[in-house]
Amino acid sequence: MDQSFPGTLQRWLTAPRVGALPAPAAMPAPQLSFEFFPPKTEALEAQLWACVRRLAPLRPRFVSVTYGAGGSTQARTHATVSRILRETTLTPAAHLTCVDASRAEVDRVAREYWDAGVRHIVALRGDQPPGVERYEPHPDGYAYAADLVEGLRRIAPFEISVAAYPEAHPTALSADHDLDNLKRKIDAGATRAITQYFFDTDVYLRFLDRCGAAGITVPIVPGIFPVNSIVQVKKFSAMCGASVPGWMDHLFDGLENDPETRRMVSAVVAAEQVRLLQANGVDEFHFYTLNRPDLVYAIAHILGARPASAEASAPASANGVVEERAAAGAASTPP
Numbered sequence: 206m207d208q209s210f211p212g213t214l215q216r217w218l219t220a221p222r223v224g225a226l227p228a229p230a231a232m233p234a235p236q237l238s239f240e241f242f243p244p245k246t247e248a249l250e251a252q253l254w255a256c257v258r259r260l261a262p263l264r265p266r267f268v269s270v271t272y273g274a275g276g277s278t279q280a281r282t283h284a285t286v287s288r289i290l291r292e293t294t295l296t297p298a299a300h301l302t303c304v305d306a307s308r309a310e311v312d313r314v315a316r317e318y319w320d321a322g323v324r325h326i327v328a329l330r331g332d333q334p335p336g337v338e339r340y341e342p343h344p345d346g347y348a349y350a351a352d353l354v355e356g357l358r359r360i361a362p363f364e365i366s367v368a369a370y371p372e373a374h375p376t377a378l379s380a381d382h383d384l385d386n387l388k389r390k391i392d393a394g395a396t397r398a399i400t401q402y403f404f405d406t407d408v409y410l411r412f413l414d415r416c417g418a419a420g421i422t423v424p425i426v427p428g429i430f431p432v433n434s435i436v437q438v439k440k441f442s443a444m445c446g447a448s449v450p451g452w453m454d455h456l457f458d459g460l461e462n463d464p465e466t467r468r469m470v471s472a473v474v475a476a477e478q479v480r481l482l483q484a485n486g487v488d489e490f491h492f493y494t495l496n497r498p499d500l501v502y503a504i505a506h507i508l509g510a511r512p513a514s515a516e517a518s519a520p521a522s523a524n525g526v527v528e529e530r531a532a533a534g535a536a537s538t539p540p
């Protein structure tokens with residue numbers, strides 16, 4: 206045989222071997238959490254609640270509600286979190302940011318959350334409103350997330366999550382500075398970090414190693430972003446410093462006008478990512494849902510998450526939330 210042109214089988218047999226992924230049934234179901242954004246319009250409100258109903262039966266550990274850039278959604282975030290508390294058995298986590306607010310204002314919002322029964326805050330510096338280039342702390346405000354965590358600790362014994370950046374925050378002086386900053390947030394009292402999304406699993410695993418070496422022991426929960434549109438993801442990523450590997454471009458190439466195939470490809474990409482993470486011991490996942498449940502539901506299913514009851518698993522069940530509450534013995538008020 207001509208050794209310079211090995212035959213197909215020989216090529217396969219000499220190619221690098223990929224480590225076996227665990228059999229799904231052999232893995233315990235992971236802990237899940239879901240991120241929603243507060244809706245602006247009635248149509249988006251309906252979309253959010255359909256999403257909540259679809260995902261609630263998976264019994265997430267918590268569901269978080271974002272705070273718009275520049276603190277622009279304060280009232281909507283509050284309303285959404287309150288409704289989740291009132292009408293579901295889910296545990297809400299309210300995002301809270303430092304941008305454009307005095308300490309007194311931020312403290313007031315935090316106290317209102319505590320009084321309303323909210324026990325978990327995702328504490329962030331926050332993004333600037335669109336059009337504002339550079340971050341300037343409010344003269345009487347919390348300058349950075351670590352300061353906010355300290356402030357929240359003084360107000361009430363909240364559970365506090367913070368943001369982490371496997372590829373470093375885009376304005377960080379260096380990756381080491383950014384890791385020091387994460388450590389400061391944990392030392393100030395945060396008990397969990399949730400990562401910016403990433404697509405190369407190695408990037409996250411190397412970051413975990415660096416967190417471990419820096420003495421961080423709290424969970425660094427991977428943020429998983431199932432891609433609906435590569436164009437949109439590239440735009441986001443340019444702003445938030447997450448890289449979009451070339452292989453993603455290649456995978457979505459030619460699918461611009463084919464949403465159905467795009468969704469199938471997205472599901473495969475995210476499923477591969479979570480299975481790889483699971484194979485590396487990760488058993489907690491945070492999903493950026495963009496208030497769209499289907500891809501997240503499918504990926505959670507692949508991870509071994511199952512609905513609390515058979516009826517509750519039906520897509521678009523109008524009664525999902527109420528069924529959940531009834532199952533938990535709560536008085537039922539239709540949403």
Ligand SMILES: Cc1cc2nc3c(=O)[nH]c(=O)nc-3n(C[C@H](O)[C@H](O)[C@H](O)COP(=O)(O)OP(=O)(O)OC[C@H]3O[C@@H](n4cnc5c(N)ncnc54)[C@H](O)[C@@H]3O)c2cc1C
Pocket residue numbers: 270271272273274275276300301302327328329330331332333348349350351367368369374375376377378382383386390399400401402428
């Ligand atoms: C899970 C998650 C959820 C998010 N949710 C929201 C949301 O709801 N609303 C929103 O507006 N944005 C949100 N963001 C985006 C986030 O607000 C931005 O990335 C923001 O630019 C940084 O927030 P942070 O809390 O990470 O900031 P910080 O931890 O304060 O860090 C911000 C930057 O400042 C640097 N830094 C920190 N302390 C100092 C210091 N003392 N001196 C100089 N530099 C310093 C850090 O290294 C880093 O580069 C979220 C991000 C993630 C990962």
